[in-house]
Amino acid sequence: MLWEALCNLVKGKRYVILDIPLLSKHSPMFSFLSEIVVVHCEEDIQIERLMQRNNYTETEAKQRISSQMPVKEKISLVTKQCCLIDNNGNPSATQNQVMKLKCYLDSSWRPELLRCVFLSAVVLVVISLRLYMQ
Numbered sequence: 001m002l003w004e005a006l007c008n009l010v011k012g013k014r015y016v017i018l019d020i021p022l023l024s025k026h027s028p029m030f031s032f033l034s035e036i037v038v039v040h041c042e043e044d045i046q047i048e049r050l051m052q053r054n055n056y057t058e059t060e061a062k063q064r065i066s067s068q069m070p071v072k073e074k075i076s077l078v079t080k081q082c083c084l085i086d087n088n089g090n091p092s093a094t095q096n097q098v099m100k101l102k103c104y105l106d107s108s109w110r111p112e113l114l115r116c117v118f119l120s121a122v123v124l125v126v127i128s129l130r131l132y133m134q
Contacts, residue, residue: 001029015105021068025077034108036077037101039085039094043071080104 005016020029023036041049043065050061078084082104085097 005032015108023077024069024073035080035083035105037083037085038071038074038078039087040071040075041087045088 001018001020005018008016017037018029018033020027023030023033046065047058047061050056050064051058054061056064075084082097082100085094085101087094
C-alpha cells in the first residue's frame with residue numbers, strides 16, 4: 001500500500017487517499033500520513049445505512065460497528081477540522097464538506113516536498129550503486 005502511494009506521488013498525483021479501517025497511532029502506516037480524514041455519522045444512522053446497503057439485520061449491523069475502532073477514537077486522530085466529515089446530513093451537505101477538504105489538500109505543498117525527497121533518495125541510491133560497481 002505504501003509503495004503504491006509513493007508511486008502515485010512520483011507520477012505527479014497531488015494526493016493519495018488510502019482507506020485504512022483499522023488505523024491507529026501505533027500502526028506502521030501512521031507516520032507516513034500527512035492528514036487523517038474521518039467520515040462519521042451517528043450510530044443509528046450507520047446501522048440504518050448498513051441494513052439498507054448490505055442487507056444486514058440490525059444485529060449484524062451492530063456487530064459490524066462494534067468490531068471497528070470507536071468513532072471518538074477515530075476523531076481523535078484528526079488534526080485539521082476540515083478533515084472531519086460529518087455524514088449525518090444529506091448528500092449535498094457532505095459534498096460541501098468534501099469540497100472544503102479538497103481545497104485544503106489542493107493548497108498543500110507536502111506532495112511536492114515528498115516527491116523531491118523521494119526522487120533525491122533514488123538518485124543517491126543509483127549514484128552509490130554505480131560507484132560501488134566500478
